[in-house]
Amino acid sequence: MTPAAPLPDAAPTNWVDRYAPAGLRPWLKLGRFDRPAGIWLLMLPGWQGIALAGAMRGQWPDLKLMALVFVGAALMRAAGCAYNDIVDRDIDAKVARTAGRPIPAGQISVKQAWAFLVGCSLVSFLILITLPPLAIGLGVASLALVAAYPFMKRITWWPQAWLGLTFNWGALLGYAAVTNEISAPALLLYASGVAWTLGYDTIYAIQDLEDDALAGVKSSARRLGDKAPRAVASFYLATITLAFAAGLLGRLGPGFSILLLAFAVHLGLQARRVRVDDPALALKLFKSNALAGLILAAALAAGSL
Secondary structure (H helix, E strand, O other), X not given: OOOOOOOOOOOOOOHHHHHXXXXXXXXXXXXXXXXXXXXXXXXXXXXXXXXXXXXXXXXXXXXXXXXXHHHHHHHHHHHHHHXXXXXXXXXXXXXXXXXXXXXXXXXXXXXXXXXXXXXXXXXXXXXXXXXOHHHHHHHHHHHHHHHHHHHHHXXXXXXXXXXXXXXXXXXXXXXXXXXXXXXXXXXXXXXXXXXXXXXXXXXXXXXXXXXXXXXXXXXXXXXXXXXXXXXXXXXXXXXXXXXXXXXXXXXXXXXXXXXXXXXXXXXXXXXXXXXXXXXXXXXXXXXXHHHHHHHHHHHHHHOOO
């Protein structure tokens, strides 16, 4: 595969393949910048934590802090993807959707990927140390979750749950960046995010059911089989319930409940459409979660009214 060819789970018109210089494309693809949905899904819990903390104080979210979280999430997602590809390079070579990634395709060496990972991590660390002490500690602690994630698919049928613990850590970090503490509403929001990720990443894993079985890779989609759509509905119900509990305990205003209903409708429509025999639809539904997470962040911010 040439560097100019879009990867299977990237939009054919993604900006990397259309506009980036050819020499930069493998590096941008290593960091998944051609597939920005993951940046949103890592960043949005941070925005949600910031919005929750602000709303509990009757304030709008801090826009400067939200910008820092966005940049930090984009860089850490890139570093995490590089690490994941380093660890999974042999498995990726056996799976049709991932065989064209820069490392298994021979476009970037393992040593070069490590350099990319370190560079992204160092810039992220410079952002992290501008935050309050508790947020810095949470940011450092998240590295243990990141480091363990690629190995979960080898030892458990539920790597999606571990991804939920990892991707939604930003909810705690964002909340702590505003308050320098962790409260019960923040923990409930984090739990809601874990359930949300368990749902949307189960949908994502539907794309690889056959290849994962051949490669011996475990996933919630494989474990659940035909029960996956009902399970996703259950995960999303838990997501909505826990998010509502976070807002209730945080004494958010009525604007939160109104927009939370839109969030619930969005997740409900996803769960209703999931099919284990339609990988293309699974990818589309997965990507729609960027909008779902943005709706929840807006709902939390509206709770300040």
